[in-house]
Amino acid sequence: MALVHSGRVVEASARVYRRTWRGSVISTFFNPVLYLLGMGVSLGRLVDEGTGSAALDIPYLTFLAPGLLAATAMMTGAGDASWPVMAGIKWRKTYDAILSTPVTVRELVMGHLAWVGVRLLFVTVVYSGVMTVFGATTVLEGALAIPPAILTGLGFAAIVTAYTARLKNELGLSSLFRFGVMPLFLFSGTFFPISQLPSWIQPIAYATPLYHGVSLCRGLALGVEFEVNPAVSVAYLVALLAVGTILAARLMRRRLIA
Amino acid sequence: MIDPLVHARGLHKVFGELIAVDGIDFEVRPGEAFGFLGPNGAGKSSTMKMIGAVSPRTGGSLSVLGRDPDELGQEIRARLGVIPQEDNLDLELTVYENLLIYGRYFGMSRKVINERIDELLVFAQLDERRNSRVEPLSGGMKRRLTIARGLINTPELLLLDEPTTGLDPQARHLLWDRLYRLKQEGVTLIITTHYMDEAEQLCDRLVIMDKGQIVAEGSPRELIEQHSRREVLELRFPVGTQQEYATKLKGMAARTEVLPDRVLLYTDDADRTADEIHGAGITAESTVSRRSTLEDVFLRLTGRTLVD
Ligand SMILES: Nc1ncnc2c1ncn2[C@@H]1O[C@H](COP(=O)(O)OP(=O)(O)O)[C@@H](O)[C@H]1O
Ligand SMILES: [Mg+2]
Numbered sequence A: 001m002a003l004v005h006s007g008r009v010v011e012a013s014a015r016v017y018r019r020t021w022r023g024s025v026i027s028t029f030f031n032p033v034l035y036l037l038g039m040g041v042s043l044g045r046l047v048d049e050g051t052g053s054a055a056l057d058i059p060y061l062t063f064l065a066p067g068l069l070a071a072t073a074m075m076t077g078a079g080d081a082s083w084p085v086m087a088g089i090k091w092r093k094t095y096d097a098i099l100s101t102p103v104t105v106r107e108l109v110m111g112h113l114a115w116v117g118v119r120l121l122f123v124t125v126v127y128s129g130v131m132t133v134f135g136a137t138t139v140l141e142g143a144l145a146i147p148p149a150i151l152t153g154l155g156f157a158a159i160v161t162a163y164t165a166r167l168k169n170e171l172g173l174s175s176l177f178r179f180g181v182m183p184l185f186l187f188s189g190t191f192f193p194i195s196q197l198p199s200w201i202q203p204i205a206y207a208t209p210l211y212h213g214v215s216l217c218r219g220l221a222l223g224v225e226f227e228v229n230p231a232v233s234v235a236y237l238v239a240l241l242a243v244g245t246i247l248a249a250r251l252m253r254r255r256l257i258a
Numbered sequence B: 001m002i003d004p005l006v007h008a009r010g011l012h013k014v015f016g017e018l019i020a021v022d023g024i025d026f027e028v029r030p031g032e033a034f035g036f037l038g039p040n041g042a043g044k045s046s047t048m049k050m051i052g053a054v055s056p057r058t059g060g061s062l063s064v065l066g067r068d069p070d071e072l073g074q075e076i077r078a079r080l081g082v083i084p085q086e087d088n089l090d091l092e093l094t095v096y097e098n099l100l101i102y103g104r105y106f107g108m109s110r111k112v113i114n115e116r117i118d119e120l121l122v123f124a125q126l127d128e129r130r131n132s133r134v135e136p137l138s139g140g141m142k143r144r145l146t147i148a149r150g151l152i153n154t155p156e157l158l159l160l161d162e163p164t165t166g167l168d169p170q171a172r173h174l175l176w177d178r179l180y181r182l183k184q185e186g187v188t189l190i191i192t193t194h195y196m197d198e199a200e201q202l203c204d205r206l207v208i209m210d211k212g213q214i215v216a217e218g219s220p221r222e223l224i225e226q227h228s229r230r231e232v233l234e235l236r237f238p239v240g241t242q243q244e245y246a247t248k249l250k251g252m253a254a255r256t257e258v259l260p261d262r263v264l265l266y267t268d269d270a271d272r273t274a275d276e277i278h279g280a281g282i283t284a285e286s287t288v289s290r291r292s293t294l295e296d297v298f299l300r301l302t303g304r305t306l307v308d
Helices: A002-049 A052-056 A060-080 A083-091 A094-099 A105-133 A139-144 A146-165 A171-187 A202-207 A209-222 A230-256 B044-051 B069-078 B095-105 B110-123 B139-150 B169-184 B196-202 B220-227 B242-249 B270-279 B294-302
Strands: B006-015 B018-028 B033-037 B059-064 B080-083 B157-161 B188-193 B205-210 B213-218 B231-236 B255-258 B263-267 B286-291
Touching: A002 A052, A002 A060, A002 A105, A002 B095, A052 A060, A060 A083, A060 A105, A060 A146, A060 A171, A060 A209, A083 A094, A083 A146, A083 A230, A094 A105, A094 A230, A105 A139, A105 A146, A105 A230, A139 A146, A139 A209, A146 A171, A146 A209, A146 A230, A171 A209, A202 A209, A209 A230, B006 B044, B018 B044, B018 B059, B018 B205, B018 B213, B033 B044, B033 B196, B044 B059, B044 B157, B044 B188, B059 B069, B069 B080, B080 B139, B095 B110, B095 B139, B110 B139, B139 B157, B139 B169, B169 B188, B169 B196, B188 B196, B196 B294, B205 B220, B205 B294, B213 B220, B213 B294, B220 B294, B231 B270, B242 B255, B242 B263, B255 B294, B263 B270, B263 B294, B270 B286
Parallel strands: B033 B188, B033 B205, B080 B157, B157 B188
Antiparallel strands: B006 B018, B006 B059, B205 B213, B231 B263, B231 B286, B255 B263
């Protein structure tokens, strides 16, 4: 029954998405392409011709692309778990409408995360295709990097849902992106190896979930050695997803069932 | 005697320090339209959410459709229709889609839902808006859609929290007409409102709530008979002199009530009282005589007006 109910939440979200996807298509699909063009190709030329090539021993675009795959998944997961969730809780109160039916809070949260999973599948498949077109990976290796990217996105979606469930207003959402998501985006080994960071920051970078997503995606997409033991990375991201989901369900219940 | 659909004894709801519902007893019988009349903050919505099995009670006993909402909330919700105080429709979706996705939450098949939607759109006078997006619809249309959505699962009991608050008079009358039809079809209605005319129009029986407590119970007619006189004479005097005049008027009516802007005299024959006052040489700036309403009952019981 629980699965059926969560499935209905996915169904409804898909319907809403069918009406609203135009608004998110830029951030979802064009931004990664822009990053690949702007940073991968243009900045890449500078890096490859300069001293950067020594540190990387692969073209910069190739280095960047899988990291961006993981980072894009994080952005998608965090994005779908912030403003839309706040709308469900507070602005539109559509979650109250759902909870007046036989659907429970846990089923609602699971359905919401499952829907984010579907969105992540779209986004990562498209992105992986773009990577292949740019010559940064092969079709097969690009496909291998999709599951860890989705896992990364889902882990963020779960923990950010839990965070949003406690927020009184949207100020907390802008702070989350300004002080949480953006720094991760920039400093989790996406744009440059974290060995380039000051040594005292490196342990922090190692501890961020995005770094583990980047390591998995890069290892699989490029067929190179993983920066971190992949078992550790998978365990970390699965734990993030599990803890995030439990917290999200609990905090959402506290918020919605007064 | 038939078992009541809803049965509450000593029902309590506390939010932190605040007592929202303070030990209320009531019963709702099958087929009736039952009302909670009270001002903002009386605890009506809190009570409705407990009945709707979305908000756990703090104390007391509550049975809805013969079940305890704390234990069998899901089963109860499957058989209820809920119209919340604020519309919470999916504004990006069409009228049809809002009904469809809601039906799916109740586990209904698409075929059954589609048949039901056809009926409900006619009932809610929205059949021409079937494929319109919800966002631009008028307040009255949104409200009717919310009601149609609440009916998608053919509920035995419909909970309506302030169904017409914020609507213009025409939209309100249309809604009352629709609710009246539902009642005739045998749907049990629980309605909260702070409009006494709404309570008088729709409710067979009601309780008057104030500060989390029930202060009176009965049919609108019984309540007026028990707590008020048949008629009311409203006198307006120059600002600041209402109290002074009220003292002079003592004894001329069964009861006087002083409001900031007027004096109310409760009497069985307002015209005769008006003549007597005139005979005593007292002239008001304006005089209105009218029948007693639930508003007067509320004033009598709580010393305050329903809507301020
Ligand atoms: N979720 C909540 N948390 C804290 N206080 C609440 C909550 N819901 C209602 N209240 C308070 O409970 C009291 C009764 O509110 P409510 O049941 O909404 O009254 P009504 O519907 O009659 O206007 C009010 O003082 C309101 O502020
Ligand atoms: Mg209310």
